[in-house]
Amino acid sequence: MEPNRLSSPAPQSAPSSPDAATPSAPNTLRAPVPGFGSPVPAELSPLEQNRLITQGYLRIAHAMQAIIDPDFRPGGVSRMMPNWFAFAPHASQEAGKGILGADVAHRIIDAAQGEPAESVQHALDRGGIHGPQRLLLEALSHALNWYGLPRDVAAALASMQGALNLEALGDPRTLGMTAQRFARLYESAPGANPLAKAETVVVTLERCLNQGNVFIYSDIGGSGDLYLTWRQAVGPAPAARVLEEFSRPGSKTEQARRAYTFALEHAQDVPRPSDFARLLPEVSSESMVVAGFALYEQARQSPSPAVRDALIGIANNFLAYQEQFTAVQPAFTPPAPRPDEVSRLELMQAMTPLVRLRMGPAEWKFTDYASTQRDRDGRLLTSKATEYNWAVFTDRWPPILQSFEVGYANPAALWVAPPPLVGPDGQLTGAD
Template identity: 55%
Template sequence: MSEQDLPSNAPDVTPRVSPSKSGTRRPRNTLVRAPSNWLVADTSHALDTNRRITQGYIQLAQDVQVLLDPDFRPGGASRVLNNWFAFAPHASQEAGKGMLGAHLARAIIDAAQGEPSESVQQALQRCGVSGPERLVAEKVGDTLRWFGLSHDVAASLGTLLSAANLDVLADPRTLWISTWRFARVLYEAPGATALEAAEAVARTMEQMLLDGNVAIYSDIAGAAREYLEWRKRSGANAVKPAQVVEGFALRGARSDEARRAWMYALEHVKDSPRPTDFASALPGVGGQSLLVAAFALFEDARLAANGSDRDALIACANNYLAWREQHDAVQPAFTPATQPAGEVPRSALMLAMTPTLRLQLGPVAWELSDYTATQRDRDHNFLTSKPTEYNWAVFEDRWPAILNAFELGYRHREGLWAMPQPLIDSLDLIEVD
């Protein structure tokens, strides 16, 4: 699947940018004002792609839930356990917030070309950063000033965390370690000036999130669309689970591997906790085969005799989908085999971002800091807070946390259907004379 296959019901905004050797460049701002017109245009690639992906996930979430819950109506809520695709729009939205933060960071950098700001607050104000995001950006930016950064550079890096969890920054250990890591990434960034280095950091964040967003959607959403089309051709609700593992030919999947994964899930569906270490439990079973097994388990759930069995089967299917998502699809975006030219190390950037991560799930929010509060102190050092001991770029750190977020969503299954609204429509950019 390519970007041409993404849902196309979002506005078509043609970018007014031109490529250069160091990446996408926008016209330099020579006036002390918010460059809002070109900023909106510059969001067309990453943010518009993110919006279409989020909308595509919403459609798939509804289509799959109709399969699992005959009483479900698109646009409503379901008491049946949420399928994986009901979580995906919320995760995609968080990626979009990060992309928006990167765009605002680059707006601050461009504005600084005309005249440097006299404070972090001025840098944020003249580029339209407002609301709760402004509070986070100010706190991070003001702290970054202690590392000798200019107001504009500090403010630009602050906006990268503008959608983050503000409460976790109340812990001075988390605030100091996170900002120190950002400063270290900046000092190692390519660029002849501090502003160019800050732009490299922002560009890395935007591209990393875009790469992950597109990779997951192309892989898992693409497989789901193929499955739903195959299912229609094969008799819709007349399809049996065994028919899926034998007859649904997904590229890269093997029917023997899919059957093995499907049978394993049926044997362990009532285990507590549910199986999650599929590298050990199913050695040699590829991720694409896990997708086929997940679709078969959705058919098992549809046919389950009671709600408990149905929910357990959905949860097993979700774990297979999530494993493929995290272990195979998104990992190369966080830790590419080679560092892309003009970028900073993505793993180091993600390490700086990790402590503040949060995921809005309808009316509730999952926060990494809440999760780590329930875990052991890894380094037994009071000077380091627990959230700073994790790196979201590392699969072993990320996987248990993802499963924890799923459990929170399951406890609020009906509220999870309050789907996120488009970010682009909510851009609140302020013109400053």
């Protein structure tokens, strides 16, 4: 669904500060995932769609893990290496936090249309922003105001970051570059007045994150559901049967076989194979997904934990490659830009330093990844985290693989279901 509105949701769905206390969610599997090819209901709000997607991923993740880990019971905890779908609910939750930030921004803009805020602090108060991260949002708001953005506009654009990794803004170089990039986006935004221009930036983020989440869920989630339905009909299947009899849109049997054979030969390579454009140029990412399911079946039958984990790891890379290289890319870089948006490519560049992935008690942050990389521009006045763009596949693929390693080191953490997103009045947003 693509939001097209100039008003925010009702106050009860407006989020509070990102680190406000939230109730723990049990590992229950409540919402059914739509059948393969069935779209996420368009009548739902982006937050409602996000919650449906997160819950749908949980169901698929538990069912898929039960294939890999015979001792695992859906709704429980597996200490075996997790399948790709175990990461997906947490990634969906992070997208939901970004959508939550957009809702805060909508609320600030709506309030300003009736009465301009007396100060940046007043504008943030009207957005319900409190808690330990408030000071960093104030700092970003003031930096945007320094660039000439009105107080309400500055507070709205700053609040979009409120559910992400605001610690990144503790580096003044990142703070300054982030403010500069958002100021440029604001200046380039279509709109008859400052609030309309700010709304354009906010709506672009909301659409980008929501579309990306829906694209991935429809593609990989749909394939997972299709596979589980097929397996329920045929029963436990050896890998050879999966390769011969199962398919998903765009896959080819011979290519899936080739990818599977490659995985058996190279699963124990260090680092784990991931540059598939070079390693398997003749195999489509759609066929790699089929090979991934065959590898999960083979992993189940492996008596060696090391071999089992190696097979799961490369299967996860196959699915992630389809997810990132094919499924989500159109959300970041649409074939044709929309006249009522700012550049999604530039917007995601501005957001990149704040990217993180929380997996229960474990956490991966883009700033940690960037700190280990070479300095791309060789300038001390720019932080490494600002030298990347999450919308560019080659920039986000290596850090995503690194985030997997954090999950592999904390497998039980992945089975802690993401808690519902909660607004400042304690009401659940996008709840079942």
